[in-house]
Amino acid sequence: SKWKESLIARARMRQNINLMQLVYGDSSSKLVNPSRVTEGGSSEDSDDDILVPKAELEKRMAENPDYDDINVDDRSKIVTSQLKDWSSGDYITVIRDRFVTGDWSK
Amino acid sequence: MKTSYMKLRGSQYLRLRLLLATLSSTPILVEDIRSDSSSPGLRPHEVSFLRLLEKISDDCTVEINDTGTKLRYRPGVLMGGKNLVHDCGLSRAIGYFMEPLIVLGLFGKRPLSIRLKGITNDSKDLSVDTFRTTTLHILKQFGVPIDGLELKIESRGAAPLGGGEVVLGVPIVPNSLTATLWIDEGMVKRIRGVTSSTRVSPQFGNRMIFSARGIFNRLLPDVHIFTDHRSGQSCGRSPGYGISLVAETTTGCLISADMAVSYPKAEEDASMKYDEKLELLPPEDLGTQVASMLLGEIEAGGVVDSSHQGLLFLLCALCPPDVSKVRVGKLTPYSIAVLRNIRDFLGVKFVIKPEAAMNTVILKCVGCGLKNNARTIS
Incomplete structure (x- = not known):
């Protein structure tokens, strides 16, 4: 819901700050996965996870790369599922200054 | 003698761990390899990579149990060598094998020259084009000699049947790498790229270029994308097409994005519900998509793109005990895993600080001082 959005955004900000913790922190203190927070909804859903066909579970793991899986797919290239529509003018202005054709005064 | x-x-x-185990001469025992899976054990590409390790090193031992869920690997001495041939199989593309190979080759006894057969362009791994235009140039930043660092694409092969062949040459570092201070990403001054197409209409290349250029038009005039259409002997056994784009900055950084499409394996098709022939992503959409991916990478910032972060960190960690400092965009899950494994195998811990002004991340480390030992043992 809408009121959660600002909270999630703030939680994400806080996570970003301690990158050392994120990378090297002990794995026992599991990080809350932001994508799961938004999807998960109520905790009752987790009951369904007990009885899931194995193939289904594997499929779910494949879909969600953040899933804590010791047999995660070995690939360095990430798939960006959501791409911005760069043909619209608003986004172009965001990265214009990353090009030599941009505004150099800044 | 008992080895621990x-x-x-x-x-x-697994690929990264085998690489790090080899470089640090650490024997590893891997258990529970897909032991819960409906098809347990090592995959063909993983076994193939182990065979490749045996090929380029001397006196290494690989033991796999009957089900393939347990692997024991004791690294040997990296030898390198000329005129080697390896069939990469068809479960992963050649990029999967080249990623660790270019690092292993550096620490060999002799320069490496190997012919790799398999899939040259697919959507899972870096394409051979991106390797040639981007990945190899990252090594130069760490003082790797330019002579002998090359990749020739002799024939292309798309998934699922492959049939591509490339020749990879990697020089050795005489002593060790050199630490780098690499934080200025500069501004994008030009965009280059190449399309690849096999067993489809030669027009597909131009269609991809047309739509990709459309995205860049308002940003930069200096965009050149070449076509590489293969036919006859050098086109492999499957139809497929793809595009690899590289943005060059004023400071010489290379930011890449690539993608390729082809038909899935026949048996996978059968297990899906029986549709009429699967439609591939049209070349126009593919061009737009890869161009958008490239702009996304440029927006994220950093001296390399997200696919090359892992390689960058690895090279930093292998430097002599000197401070390396690099800047990247957002850390990917894979590069976080690379950082963790580097700590476990090499004992190198990075100092990671977010940089708010550019919204990037700065990493600093003191290298482990890996020397090319294979050269001294004779």
Whole structure:
């Protein structure tokens, strides 16, 4: 819901700050996965996870790369599922200054 | 003599772990490799990579149990060598094998020259084009001699049947790498790229270029994308097409994005519900998509793109005991895993600080000082 959005955004900000913790922190203190927070909804859903066909579970793991899986797919290239529509003018202005054709005064 | 093994679990990052184990001469024991899966054990590409390790090194031992869920690996001495041939199989593309190979080759006894057969362009791994235009140039930043660092694409092969062939040449570093201070990403001054197409209409290349250029038009005039259409002997056994784009900055950084499409394996098709022939992504959409991916990478910032972060960190960690400092965009899950494995195998811990002004991340480390030992043992 809408009121959660600002909270999630703030939680994400806080996570970003301690990158050392994120990378090297002990794995026992599991990080809350932001994508799961938004999807998960109520905790009752987790009951369904007990009885899931194995193939289904594997499929779910494949879909969600953040899933804590010791047999995660070995690939360095990430798939960006959501791409911005760069043909619209608003986004172009965001990265214009990353090009030599941009505004150099800044 | 009893060797003590480092115990690891699961097939995760197996390629990276084997690479680090070899460089640090750490024997590893990997358990529970897909032991819960409906098809347990090592995959063909993982076995193939182990065979490749045996090919380029001397006196290494690989033991796999009957089900393939347990692997024992004791690294040997990296030898390198000329005129080697390896069939990469068809479960992963050649990029999967080249990623660790270019690092292993550096620490060999002799320069490496190897012919790799398999799939040259697919959507899972870096394409051979991106390797040639971007990945190899990252090595130069760490003082790797330019002579002998090359990749020739002799024939292309798309998934699922492959049939591509490339020749990879990697020089050795005489002593060790050199630490780098690499934080200025500069501004994008030009965009280059190449399309690849096999067993489809030669027009597909131009269609991809047309739509990709459309995205860049308002940003930069200096955009050149070449076509590489293969036919006859050098086009492999499957139809497929793809595009690899590289943005060059004023400071010489290379930011890449690539993607390729082809038909899935026949048996996978059968298990899906029986549709009429699967439609591939049209070349126009593919061009737009890869161009958008490239702009996304440029927006994220950093001296390399997200696919090359892992390689960058690895090279930093292998430097002599000197401070390396690099800047990247957002850390990817894979590069976080690379950082963790570097700590476990090489004992190198990075100092990671977010940089708010550019919204990037700065990493600093003191290298482990890996020397090219294979050269001294004779």
